[in-house]
Amino acid sequence: MAILTFIGAGQMASGLTFPAFENGHEIRLVGTPLDRKIIDRLRQDNYHLTLDRTLHDGIHYYQVEEMEKAIEGADVIIGGVSSFGVDWFADEVLPKLHKNVPVITVTKGMIDEPDGNMVDFPDYWQSTKAGKDLNLNAIGGPCTARELSDHDQTWVAFCGRDKDTLHKLKAIFSTPYYHISLSNDVKGVELSVALKNGYAMAVSLTIGLTEKNEGIGKVHHNSEAALFGQSVTEMQKLLKLAGVRDESLVFGVGDLYVTISGGRSRRIGVLLGRGYSYDEAKEKLKGETLEAVxxxxxxxxxxxxxxxxxxxxxxxxxxxxHVDEVINNGKPVNIPWQATEAEYFE
Amino acid sequence: MAILTFIGAGQMASGLTFPAFENGHEIRLVGTPLDRKIIDRLRQDNYHLTLDRTLHDGIHYYQVEEMEKAIEGADVIIGGVSSFGVDWFADEVLPKLHKNVPVITVTKGMIDEPDGNMVDFPDYWQSTKAGKDLNLNAIGGPCTARELSDHDQTWVAFCGRDKDTLHKLKAIFSTPYYHISLSNDVKGVELSVALKNGYAMAVSLTIGLTEKNEGIGKVHHNSEAALFGQSVTEMQKLLKLAGVRDESLVFGVGDLYVTISGGRSRRIGVLLGRGYSYDEAKEKLKGETLEAVxxxxxxxxxxxxxxxxxxxxxxxxxxxxHVDEVINNGKPVNIPWQATEAEYFE
Structure with missing residues (x-):
């Protein structure tokens, strides 16, 4: 039995409590300043307001002020912030951690440097003063938090630099429904699953375009598959530019598949495809901040x-x-089909 | 204006008459012995019985006995047989063709040799006496014939050995809705799009399993995405074993996406997932021969x-x-989830 401290009580971290709790571990779930109401309600009856699921009875809940108490004695720290909490995690959490306690994070995203270098979050945190000596690992791959909570079969990758740590983390989380591959290509896995968010929005443009032309609910698979294929082509090229291993592409491809099936990245793309401007689409999504954007x-x-x-x-x-032009320069959606026609001659 | 002779009046070849006819070419559509009723009906009112679409008025229709007349003067031959017609095409069509008339085929599939070498159809035909001097090209990528007929945006690859031929073929078929990439990695493109049929059936197993456990129409995306990712992983490894270029994977990935959306490969997988034996599932599909199998x-x-x-x-x-065990050895569906957990350490 290990003590697992989850920092961030969003949907993904909270979903992960299911396999971890069922494996007999002590679970401490700490809210960020944004999770205050979630923690309040969890303390009442274990019901998670945004995940819309009831967590296992026996989980210990903490507000952000109690974080240090929750960290004390922990065997593993699970970072559960969204990509908008990356710096909060760096500033407020990393300095409180012990270097011999492994950290594993679910945050998906990427930071671009002025020369175009793309930095994944574990590497970004490792580059900070508080993070440089920590043992940082991450989770990538296709997983929606609600379906994980419902025990749907789920397939992810844990990535990190130390093989033994990864095996230990896998033993903690593995269940008959949560399947974990391991990789030491941290940058490859993390960039692959980060890139997919933008592309999920891109593929969804054509779903919206079909609805605009033929009516809501109408579906065409050729054009969806076309942009799915083009997305994988571009993701493959981006991973090549980043110098990572091509085998890591598959986690992003699976993640692209699941993200197109639902969620905000799909919704914003569909709205843009239907003809709404980016501002109108954002308004329709109640001004939510959108990781895909x-x-x-x-x-x-x-x-x-x-x-x-x-x-x-x-x-x-x-x-x-094109997606960038639509969201950042107000261009109307007009898929650059001809530009997707490539030549592969050797 | 070119004269295009399509041999095989199945759905895919017939769907391809849309972009070709609209580009002003003369279209001659020749049925195989299996297409007799289709040609009969097309001659009445251009309605295609299995495609369920009305072809353009002005297309010339031929029964198989009239094949030689249809071939005479043709600038391009389009091979439209299914994978079950590969040898018929080799024996009955190739000997009638002229070596300076390019051939492009839509047939998807693969032949395995005793040592495990996987041979794509263009290479197989090229290895026959009648095919050895022909200029053989092929079409791969995500395209359902009905949506092509409906002018949905479609994205495919034409592959062949001669760049000039490919450019010429692209000019003939390109339209604002039919987008063509070119590749001289014939084996890569063709194997990639062939392999996807078996994997589309595999992914669909989990769709059926969900329905078995939770009721028809219920959907879980995590498990679908898991098997989608695992399929791409295995396809990527198969292409490596075949020694082809990794960029060709994307056409198979797009094709996998569109095939899971519908069609026979999905239907057989879903039925197996729901718990029917292979024989029962085949019976439910009216004994259809299944390319995925x-x-x-x-x-x-x-x-x-x-x-x-x-x-x-x-x-x-x-x-x-596992799929092989289910269809060929009567094993019940029991996804080998644990075996999909891999280690990627370098």
Whole structure:
């Protein structure tokens, strides 16, 4: 039995309490400043307000002020913040951690540097003063938190630099419904699953376009599959530019598949495809901050920076750049179909 | 204006008449011995019985006995037989063709040799006496014939050995809704889109399993995405074993996506997942011959042959081998989830 302290009580971290609790571990779930109401309600009856599921009875809940108490004696720290909490996690959590306690995070995203280098979050945290000596690991792959909570069969990758740590983490979380591959290609796995958010929005544009032309609920699979294929093409090229292993692509591809099936990245893409401007679409989604928009913007900026330096060819990324034009320059959706026609001659 | 002779009046070849006819070419559509009723009806009112669409008025229709007349003067031959017509095409069509008239085929599939070598159809035909001097090209990628007929945006690859021929073929078929990439990795593109049929059936097992456990129409995305990811992993490994280019994977991935959305490969997988035996499932599909079953069987046999020779590791293909056990050895569906957990350490 291990003591597991989850920091961040959002949907994904809270979903992860299911396999961990069922394996007999002590679970301490700590809310961020944004999770106050979630923790209040969990303390009443274990019902999670945004996950819309009831967590296992026996989990210990903590508000953010109680974080240090929750960290004390923990065997593993699970980072559960969203990509908008990356710096909060760096500033408020990492300094409180002990270097011999492994950390594993569910945060998906990427930071682009001025030269176009794309930095995954574990590497970003490792580059901070408080993070440099920590044992940082991460979870990528196709997993929606509600279906994990419902014990649907789920397939993810744990990535990190130390094989023994990964085996230990796998033993803690593995269940007959939560399947864990291991990889030491941290940058590959993390970039792959980060990039997919922007592309899920991109594929969803054509779902919205079909609805605009033929009516809500109408579906065409050829055009969806076309943009799915183009997305995988561009993701594969981005991973090549990042110098990571091509086998890590599959976690992003699975994640792209599940993200197109539902969630905010799909909804914003569908709305844009139906003809709403980005501002209108955002308004319809109640002004929610959208990770897909952030990642698409950063990826496009990285590609442009690499292209300026002669390291990338803009012609390889027509879909990404179009999405960027739509969300950041107010361009109407007009899929650059012709630009997706490529030549592969050797 | 070119004269295009389509041999085989199945759904895919007939769907391809839309972009070709609209580009102003003369279209001659020749039925195989299996297409007699289709040609009869097309001659009445251009309605295609299995495609369930009305073809353009002005297309010339031929029964199989009139094939030679249809071939005379043709600038391009389009091969439209299914994978069950590969030898008929080799024996009855190839000997009638002229070596300076390019051929492009839509047939998807693969033949396994005793040592596990996987041979795509263009290469198989090229190895026959009648085919050895022909200029053979092929079409791969995600395209359902009905949606192509409906002018949905469609994205495919034309592959062949001669760049000029491919450019010429692209000019003939390109339209604002039919988008064509070009590749000279014939084996890569063709194997990639062939393999996807077996894997579409595999992913669909979990769709059926969910329905078995929770009721028809119930959907879980995590498990679908899990098997989608596992399928791409195994396809990527198969392409590596075949020694082809990794960029060709994307056409199979797009094709996998569209195939899971509908069609026979999905239906057989869903029925097996719901708990029907292979024989029962086949009966429910009215005894239809199923390309997915053939390709999964051949791929599994190839992997086993390569493994015996120390060239492949059976542990890399748990999903493929399970599907093979289900359809060929009567095993019940029981997804080998644990075997999909891999380690990627370098």
């Amino acid at each position: 952030v990642i698409a913007t950063r990826t496009a900026r990285a590609v442009r920076a690499m292209a300026e330096r002669g390291k990338a060819d803009l012609k390889d990324f027509p879909l990404l750049l | 053939v390709i999964a069987t051949r791929t599994a046999r190839a992997v086993r042959a390569m493994a015996e020779r120390g060239k492949a590791d059976l542990k890399d293909f748990p999903l493929l081998l």
